Amino acid sequence: MQFALPPLTDLAAFGFLTLVVLAVTGFVGALLYLDHRQTMALIASGQYADAKRDGRAWVLAAGLVLVAIGVGQAAESVAAGMPPEGLTLALVGVAALVYYVVRRRERPSDVIDA
Structure with a gap:
């Protein structure tokens, strides 16, 4: 059985799509981490109940x-x-x-x- 490699344009598109997904995932993860740090800082300073x-x-x-x-x-x-x-x-x-x-x-x- 012989396997054919996909055309180079398909590989480039897949690579680009993978990079976009990783970048978006990283951005969302960074936002969630920053929100978590803000919440922890509010709790540590005792101001969490004030921040609705x-x-x-x-x-x-x-x-x-x-x-x-x-x-x-x-x-x-x-x-x-x-x-x-x-x-x-x-x-x-x-x-x-x-x-x-x-x-x-x-x-x-x-x-x-x-």
Whole structure:
């Protein structure tokens, strides 16, 4: 049985993809480590109970990203002469933004890890 090597372009693409996955994993790991160190520093200084987490920032970021991706996909498909795709993704992003605006009107003391 004889094995054929894949073309060099496939190997280069696989290598590049592997590097991207490793870079993203390293970045996420660094963010988690820094968040852990911050939490440990707050606990050590006795200020952890004072620092309430507000999860609304993640909702805002996710909503903006979803709207951008959905509108981009819709514009790309319209430019290619196809029916618009990605509108569902954009509407989910709009829903996240509406949720953020509604929750923003609450008092900060009412906010619990959203």
